[in-house]
Amino acid sequence: xxxxxxxxxxxxxxxxxxxxxxxxxxxxxxxxxxxxxxxxxxxxxxxxxxxxxxxxxxxxxxxxxxxxxxxxxxxxxxxxxxxxxxxxxxxxxxxxxxxxxxxxxxxxxxxxxxxxxxxxxxxxxxxxxxxxxxxxxxxxxxxxxxxxxxxxxxxxxxxxxxxxxxxxxxxxxxxxxxxxxxxxxxxxxxxxxxxxxxxxxxxxxxxxxxxxxxxxxxxxxxxxxxxxxxxxxxxxxxxxxxxxxxxxxxxxxxxxxxxxxx
DNA sequence: ATGGTTGATATTCAA
Numbered sequence: 477x478x479x480x481x482x483x484x485x486x487x488x489x490x491x492x493x494x495x496x497x498x499x500x501x502x503x504x505x506x507x508x509x510x511x512x513x514x515x516x517x518x519x520x521x522x523x524x525x526x527x528x529x530x531x532x533x534x535x536x537x538x539x540x541x542x543x544x545x546x547x548x549x550x551x552x553x554x555x556x557x558x559x560x561x562x563x564x565x566x567x568x569x570x571x572x573x574x575x576x577x578x579x580x581x582x583x584x585x586x587x588x589x590x591x592x593x594x595x596x597x598x599x600x601x602x603x604x605x606x607x608x609x610x611x612x613x614x615x616x617x618x619x620x621x622x623x624x625x626x627x628x629x630x631x632x633x634x635x636x637x638x639x640x641x642x643x644x645x646x647x648x649x650x651x652x653x654x655x656x657x658x659x660x661x662x663x664x665x666x667x668x669x670x671x672x673x674x675x676x677x678x679x680x681x682x683x684x685x686x687x688x689x690x691x692x693x694x695x696x697x698x699x700x701x702x703x704x705x706x707x708x709x710x711x712x713x714x715x716x717x718x719x720x721x722x723x724x725x726x727x728x729x730x731x732x733x734x735x736x737x738x
Numbered sequence: 739a740t741g742g743t744t745g746a747t748a749t750t751c752a753a
Contacts (some may be wrong), residue, residue, distance in 0.1 A: 514745070514746065539747095586753055588753090669742080683742085
């Protein structure tokens, strides 16, 4: 059984309902994981997605902030939602497909502006989220699992437009990269996107503040697809649908795709 | 060094 999975920070699922539909129609992933839905679960616009064949949903939401959802053409059952770092935010939801694969959808805290937990509580919360993830993987080794989401960290030098200029910018600091790496190692996770596309600059986010995001191309790869080692070799066809960043009233993130032959 | 934009909600905060 092969299935295609996508992850997209949608930055308001209610405002961008039509863009979600456009991606569902144009690219037709079997499973679509969204972050920053910014909506209570009961206000997520389901009907249009159902009409396009996405009859299954699991989600966590809150009013105005955060929020994660998984829409699927394939049957899935909820497999838990955890409150990493104890923030009381809707930042994680898990679902299990009928083939036994578990999908974890994360929205890691952005971390504020100053990369110092002594003066910026949000940065500390981001590091704590990743430490909690690491400890959870040490306590309970994941198997047959996929982890996706807006991890708000671009780990590699070629995941940002300028490694040197971003070393002190939240999302690319050595401290964050180290924390992310520890979580990745603790769960035996493979970076599917970079295994598929090992060379070259690769971005999934471009700031709204650029005059011309496409021409400036000052992007970062904040959105990730990981898989545990036991299924990682089944992954192929990774890609980032950059076009979506140029759609009318876009999210500042582009969706990331991978296909699994399982 | 600074400011730039967007969304939800409220006239500010978070990203």
